[in-house]
Amino acid sequence: MNTLLKTTFFYFNKIKVVHSIPGRIRLSVPGLNNVPENMRKYEHYTTSLIKIEEGIKDISYSYITGKVLLTYDKNVTNEQKILDWINFIWKKVIDNEDVYNKMQPEEIEKNLDKLYEMLCKELKKGR
Numbered sequence: 001m002n003t004l005l006k007t008t009f010f011y012f013n014k015i016k017v018v019h020s021i022p023g024r025i026r027l028s029v030p031g032l033n034n035v036p037e038n039m040r041k042y043e044h045y046t047t048s049l050i051k052i053e054e055g056i057k058d059i060s061y062s063y064i065t066g067k068v069l070l071t072y073d074k075n076v077t078n079e080q081k082i083l084d085w086i087n088f089i090w091k092k093v094i095d096n097e098d099v100y101n102k103m104q105p106e107e108i109e110k111n112l113d114k115l116y117e118m119l120c121k122e123l124k125k126g127r
Contacts, residue, residue, distance in 0.1 A: 022074040033066040045116050053085040092122045
């Protein structure tokens with residue numbers, strides 16, 4: 001799973017804007033359609049991390065099309081801030097890969113809440 005976690009966030013770094021209007025942005029996320037069914041139950045961690053950015057209202061994933069739809073308050077944030085934020089999350093995940101890199105998949109799954117909390121602290125500290 002450590003490879004999947006790293007790969008997922010790596011793909012978020014390579015997102016492309018497919019469509020954007022103020023308050024709504026659709027992103028193409030390479031590899032999202034390859035996320036195994038049993039791993040999709042963890043999307044709430046990714047959603048929570050992205051929603052730390054003020055103004056992001058909702059996030060929905062389409063694993064079939066490989067797209068992510070984000071709605072946001074256009075008076076609080078914008079497309080560029082959101083893209084910068086997602087890239088910042090990716091950087092923090094990679095910066096901390098030594099924490100989870102040596103763990104077996106079962107260990108990561110067992111410690112996912114702790115890893116998530118650690119990452120949240122890192123993200124909030126770096127703002």
